[in-house]
Amino acid sequence: MNLRSSWVVETGQTREDTRLTQVGATTPVNPVQVRSGILPGSYDGRFRLSGFWMTGASAMAATVSEGRAVIQGDISQGVYPVALPASETVTFEPGNAQYNRIDLVVLKIYDKLYDGPDRNEAVVEVIQGKADPTPQAPAAPPRSLPLYEVTVPAGVSAGNGGINWNIALKDLRTPVVSVGGILPVEGPVLxxxxxxxxxxxxxxxxxxxxxxxxxxxxxxxxxxxxxxxxxxxxxxxxxxxxxxxxxxxxxxxxxxxAYPGPYFNDSLDAGYTVSTTYVNTLVERTTNPLVVTFVAPESRQAILTFGSRMELSLVSGTTGIASSAYMCVRVTQGATVHREVEDELAAIASKSADPTDAFSASSTQRLHTLTPGATYTVTAYYRTSNANVRAWFDNTFIQVTPQY
Structure with a gap:
């Protein structure tokens, strides 16, 4: 038997046995006992848990690969470190003639202090289950660590193809690490x-x-x-x-x-108005009105910027009229007006008689006394200073940047 252990045999424990089994891995479950389990790790670092991996070797036999583990006894028995430095083969009995069964593969400690006379050893063992219409795995014996459940179909044997290892195995292995180590979870979460x-x-x-x-x-x-x-x-x-x-x-x-904003909306579609009072709809613009909604931050403040490319053109049949184009915004919270439109707050482009050129104008202002968490709406409004002059607005935008 290749499985090595420490402090089980009365005589014959070698220095090599002791070196192999000094695992230093105890994940506590209470002040006295530790969790039974396998030390994590793999040869190339790709896998969390490679110790005691089991694969089919032949029709009715499987190979358990090398690994190290600890097996906790009862509260007064202590913990048994074990090591398997070379792979081990385990063999399964043929299947029952009528029903499936489930066998259990375990690492088992035999200690004659608790198991009876004349047996002190550590083994890889198959615990045979009971054939049944609804088979269940047998209970793990004392001082053992379950590795795999193996379904043995009815009637299966070495002479008729044996166990289908692709579907027969259920992995029960769980890892352990030393106190203070980070435990990689495999199997049940304990x-x-x-x-x-x-x-x-x-x-x-x-x-x-x-x-x-x-x-x-x-x-x-x-x-x-x-x-x-x-x-x-x-x-x-x-x-x-x-x-x-x-x-x-x-x-x-x-x-x-976490920090919403900035909130922004714009229109690259030109439109005009001849209204001398503020309106939020422009002629020839397909989308009206231009609106931004934002959520007020805890600071109750936000920076508001709006602007447009503006141009003034005379209505047909008129000449010699000086005029101005105004863009402003109304800020509302639900049905309540937080800030009304007014010329003093507007972005303005003014021209002398017979205007022909375009100007870009914008304004940056501070919104304050907002209600934290409330949703506000900013709507663009426009007007001309003279009903005989069309005030054109293009490349119009609104931006609100909350202050945190």
Whole structure:
């Protein structure tokens, strides 16, 4: 038998046995006992758990590969380190004539202090299950570590093709690491032993908080990295990075941009008005009105910028008229007007008699006394100073940048 162990045999333990089995891996489950399991790792670093991997070797035999593990006995028995430095072959009995069965492959410690006289050894063993219409795997014996369940079909034997190893195996292996190490999760997710213990769930680092495994960023109040962007948020106010580089905040029901804005809308479609009072609809523009909505930040302030390329043209049959084009915005919150349009706040282009040129004009202003979290609407308005002069507006835009 290739499986080596420490402190089981009364005589004959070699220095080589001791060196091979000093695994230094104990993941506690309570102040006295540790979790039974296999040390993680693989030859090329590609896999989390390669120790004691099992594959079919022949019709009714399988190969268990090398590895190291610890097996916890009862609370007063201590933990047994074991090592398999070379692969081991295990053989399965032929199938029952009528029903399937499920066998269990285990690492088993025989200690004569607890198992009876004259047997002190560690073995890789097949525990044969009971053939049944609905077969169940047998219970693992004391001082053993389950490796695999193997379904043995009814009537199967070496003479008729044997076990189909592609579908027969159920992997039960679980890893262990030394105290303070980060445990790679394979198989069932078991409770932690102490607050502050860490495990790698395969897609995210988790921390045991005393009652549950909590995503690591949640436990520390940090930012969930984009590589773990599928994690469910743990609390309102948690932040995450996204693949596009945008920081998001969990609002209790959805991820939203942590710092929304700037909010922007524009129109490259020209239109005009001959109204001397402010209107939000331009003739010959296909889309009216030009609107931006934004959510007010906690600072209650935002920077508002708006502007347009403006041109003044005389209505047919008129000459010699000086005039101005005005663009302004109305800011509303629901049905309430937060800021009304007025000339003092407008972007203006003025011309002397018989204008022919175009001008670009814009204005930047501060919005304040906003209600945090409320949605506001900014709507563009336009007018001309003279009904005989068309005020044209093109390349019109509105931008709102919240201040945080």
């Amino acid at each position: 409770p932690g032993a102490y607050p502050g213990q860490f495990q790698d769930s395969g897609g995210a680092l988790q921390r045991w908080d005393g009652g549950a495994w909590v995503p690591y960023p949640s436990a520390l109040g940090g930012i969930i990295p984009s590589s773990a962007g599928t994690l469910t948020a743990s609390y309102t106010g948690q932040y995450r990075d996204t693949a596009g580089g945008q920081l998001q905040r969990w609002n209790g029901s959805a991820w939203r941009p």
